Amino acid sequence: xxxxxxxxxxxxxxxxxxxxxxxxxxxxxxxxxxxxxxxxxxxxxxxxxxxxxxxxxxxxxxxxxxxxxxxxxxxxxxxxxxxxxxxxxxxxxxxxxxxxxxxxxxxxxxxxxxxxxxxxxxxxxxxxxxxxxxxxxxxxxxxxxxxxxxxxxxxxxxxxxxxxxxxxxxxxxxxxxxxxxxxxxxxxxxxxxxxxxxxxxxxxxxxxxxxxxxxxxxxxxxxxxxxxxxxxxxxxxxxxxxxxxxxxxxxxxxxxxxxxxxxxxxxxxxxxxxxxxxxxxxxxxxxxxxxxxxxxxxxxxxxxxxxxxxxxxxxxxxxxxxxxxxxxxxxxxxxxxxxxxxxxxxxxxxxxxxxxxxxxxxxxxxxxxxxxxxxxxxxxxxxxxxxxxxxxxxxxxxxxxxxxxxxxxxxxxxx
Amino acid sequence: xxxxxxxxxxxxxxxxxxxxxxxxxxxxxxxxxxxxxxxxxxxxxxxxxxxxxxxxxxxxxxxxxxxxxxxxxxxxxxxxxxxxxxxxxxxxxxxxxxxxxxxxxxxxxxxxxxxxxxxxxxxxxxxxxxxxxxxxxxxxxxxxxxxxxxxxxxxxxxxxxxxxxxxxxxxxxxxxxxxxxxxxxxxxxxxxxxxxxxxxxxxxxxxxxxxxxxxxxxxxxxxxxxxxxxxxxxxxxxxxxxxxxxxxxxxxxxxxxxxxxxxxxxxxxxxxxxxxxxxxxxxx
Numbered sequence: 001x002x003x004x005x006x007x008x009x010x011x012x013x014x015x016x017x018x019x020x021x022x023x024x025x026x027x028x029x030x031x032x033x034x035x036x037x038x039x040x041x042x043x044x045x046x047x048x049x050x051x052x053x054x055x056x057x058x059x060x061x062x063x064x065x066x067x068x069x070x071x072x073x074x075x076x077x078x079x080x081x082x083x084x085x086x087x088x089x090x091x092x093x094x095x096x097x098x099x100x101x102x103x104x105x106x107x108x109x110x111x112x113x114x115x116x117x118x119x120x121x122x123x124x125x126x127x128x129x130x131x132x133x134x135x136x137x138x139x140x141x142x143x144x145x146x147x148x149x150x151x152x153x154x155x156x157x158x159x160x161x162x163x164x165x166x167x168x169x170x171x172x173x174x175x176x177x178x179x180x181x182x183x184x185x186x187x188x189x190x191x192x193x194x195x196x197x198x199x200x201x202x203x204x205x206x207x208x209x210x211x212x213x214x215x216x217x218x219x220x221x222x223x224x225x226x227x228x229x230x231x232x233x234x235x236x237x238x239x240x241x242x243x244x245x246x247x248x249x250x251x252x253x254x255x256x257x258x259x260x261x262x263x264x265x266x267x268x269x270x271x272x273x274x275x276x277x278x279x280x281x282x283x284x285x286x287x288x289x290x291x292x293x294x295x296x297x298x299x300x301x302x303x304x305x306x307x308x309x310x311x312x313x314x315x316x317x318x319x320x321x322x323x324x325x326x327x328x329x330x331x332x333x334x335x336x337x338x339x340x341x342x343x344x345x346x347x348x349x350x351x352x353x354x355x356x357x358x359x360x361x362x363x364x365x366x367x368x369x370x371x372x373x374x375x376x377x378x379x380x381x382x383x384x385x386x387x388x389x390x391x392x393x394x395x396x397x398x399x400x401x402x403x404x405x406x407x408x409x410x411x412x413x414x415x
Numbered sequence: 416x417x418x419x420x421x422x423x424x425x426x427x428x429x430x431x432x433x434x435x436x437x438x439x440x441x442x443x444x445x446x447x448x449x450x451x452x453x454x455x456x457x458x459x460x461x462x463x464x465x466x467x468x469x470x471x472x473x474x475x476x477x478x479x480x481x482x483x484x485x486x487x488x489x490x491x492x493x494x495x496x497x498x499x500x501x502x503x504x505x506x507x508x509x510x511x512x513x514x515x516x517x518x519x520x521x522x523x524x525x526x527x528x529x530x531x532x533x534x535x536x537x538x539x540x541x542x543x544x545x546x547x548x549x550x551x552x553x554x555x556x557x558x559x560x561x562x563x564x565x566x567x568x569x570x571x572x573x574x575x576x577x578x579x580x581x582x583x584x585x586x587x588x589x590x591x592x593x594x595x596x597x598x599x600x601x602x603x604x605x606x607x608x609x610x611x612x613x614x615x616x617x618x619x620x621x622x623x624x625x626x627x628x629x630x631x632x633x634x635x636x637x638x639x640x641x642x643x644x645x646x647x648x649x650x651x652x653x654x655x656x657x658x659x660x661x662x663x664x665x666x667x668x669x670x671x672x673x674x675x676x677x678x679x680x681x682x683x684x685x686x687x688x689x690x691x692x693x694x695x696x697x698x699x
Contacts, residue, residue: 015695022696023606023607023696026606026692026693026695026696027603027606029692030602030685030688030689030692030693032429033429033430033431033688033689033692034429034431034685034688034689035429036429036431036432037429038427038428038429039427039428039429040427081536081537081694082425084538084539085423085425085539086535086536086537086538086539086691086694087691087692087694087695088425088426088427088691088692089425089426089427090427091427092426092427093424093425093426093427094423094424094425095422095423095424095425096422096423096424096425097421097422097423098421099421100539102537102538102539111458111459111462113461113462113465113466114458114461114462114465118458118461121454122454122455122458125450125451125454125455126451126455126534126538126540127538127540128447128540130450131450131454
């Protein structure tokens with residue numbers, strides 16, 4: 001353990017979107033390769049090219065699992081292909097010690113006419129095993145793939161799930177030092193997927209390292225001990241999986257909107273004509289000591305403060321707060337109504353603050369939007385804020401949770 | 416089973432910068448691909464014959480069709496073919512059979528590599544295996560053709576001589592030349608589809624520059640071109656050995672083979688160096 005298996009250092013890669021030009025550059029590159037010149041060229045982009053990867057560096061140690069996240073086209077697959085040695089980097093270098101098996105190509109080389117058995121032999125040969133090694137593993141592969149008697153039937157008679165299972169089984173039994181898993185776990189049913197993760201876990205215990213590409217945040221958070229976040233070919237963040245993932249998610253959902261609140265939202269003063277007698281003046285979160293915070297922290301004691309100004313005395317004022325999740329289809333996930341709680345306020349003409357005290361802030365980390373309504377009973381609203389957007393930060397690992405459960409743990413004594 | 420530390424370093428530098436390491440890797444990959452190549456060849460041959468009702472007959476159909484065409488053209492005097500030592504049908508049949516072996520060997524590298532694009536784009540395995548697999552398949556089909564000739568030629572009244580023992584060498588020489596030329600065009604052919612399209616046309620033209628359906632003209636510029644064509648001694652010697660005649664161009668035959676073997680080393684190197692650049696342009 002601890003030994004560095006993969007070292008990626010300042011790796012960049014150029015691609016060209018125009019097919020015609022890319023072919024021409026291909027000829028050029030072959031020419032310069034044969035001429036003994038470096039792939040780097042002058043280190044600049046040629047016309048029509050873009051950086052598919054730019055100056056990416058990270059390391060993977062023996063026995064570790066690294067999650068690779070990023071939107072489509074962020075350069076994840078390109079990076080894996082460079083690590084595999086399929087394509088050359090344009091700058092930097094990659095050092096790989098150990099045998100790499102890609103789980104990217106499930107069933108590559110499967111011939112539909114041949115039987116499952118014949119295909120196992122072909123597929124595992126391509127992955128670099130000798131006949132003897134395949135003989136030794138054959139039964140395990142068939143058992144893992146749950147193919148049964150169909151092993152002697154042509155692969156074209158298999159369901160797509162069966163073929164994918166067979167491909168996965170072939171790849172996973174090649175006993176590599178480093179396994180590259182690119183989105184393949186999306187195939188197969190739930191049960192098989194669980195089985196795959198279980199098997200990956202076993203392999204890791206035996207010392208196999210893993211690079212996992214996935215859009216499934218739970219997969220990354222449960223399986224990996226570090227993560228790398230790529231965007232537009234650049235390495236944006238790397239390190240602790242839940243930190244990297246929360247940044248990835250924030251970018252994914254936050255990009256469309258302006259900056260999320262970093263403090264209080266101050267509302268412009270209304271003129272006498274506009275006002276219905278009660279105006280909201282600001283909204284903000286405060287932590288327990290009473291300091292204004294931009295983003296509440298999941299699980300912590302938090303107060304939500306609503307500033308108001310009245311022009312006349314108003315009785316029985318209540319507040320309704322609706323919270324929408326920005327990452328979950330924008331549905332309402334929480335409705336807090338002071339009317340339901342049997343709480344109303346009698347307000348005098350003044351500037352004051354109403355405080356909603358939450359001993360535990362139970363929303364899970366993510367992006368949210370809040371609608372605040374203030375008014376009298378019977379849907380007589382005097383003012384409202386349509387969208388107060390905020391982010392919830394995390395304090396503990398919240399993977400696989402949809403809300404925070406306040407709790408204490410205790411050992412009972414025998415007395 | 417694996418060496419404990421297989422260290423690979425991937426850099427932007429040209430592999431040619433470290434020729435000794437490159438040569439070591441090339442030999443290692445060639446050795447490593449022997450079993451895979453065989454497996455791929457068996458896979459393709461099985462799939463091919465399992466899905467064809469006529470099976471092995473396909474090895475014969477093309478040369479047979481060609482022979483019938485030329486016998487018709489010659490018998491109907493549409494085209495006058497100068498007299499051949501062998502009966503003309505035998506001459507054409509053996510010639511087109513040898514030519515079909517050359518054609519297969521020539522088209523195989525590009526075809527095999529193109530067909531494996533999906534694999535190449537995703538898995539790092541020695542690409543040599545594809546070429547060797549193609550050679551195995553060509554040899555397999557050539558062996559069938561050779562077997563058929565052994566049955567048919569005596570029936571057509573040809574005395575098979577001791578030269579027959581050398582005939583496999585003639586077939587190998589044709590496969591060697593075909594593979595070398597085919598591998599030469601493969602890197603560009605993988606980039607540009609034009610190469611694959613031009614191939615049948617080129618082969619057609621090349622056939623008329625080689626004494627496949629005509630004997631070698633004694634004089635004229637056509638004869639000169641044919642004599643310069645490196646395929647000529649291969650086809651002629653192959654046919655002579657198969658039909659019990661003493662080969663006329665044995666010296667040229669040996670020379671062409673040495674040339675082809677040398678060229679094969681060069682085009683293998685080019686193929687190898689070009690591969691990562693070509694894979695870049697295959698979708699993963």
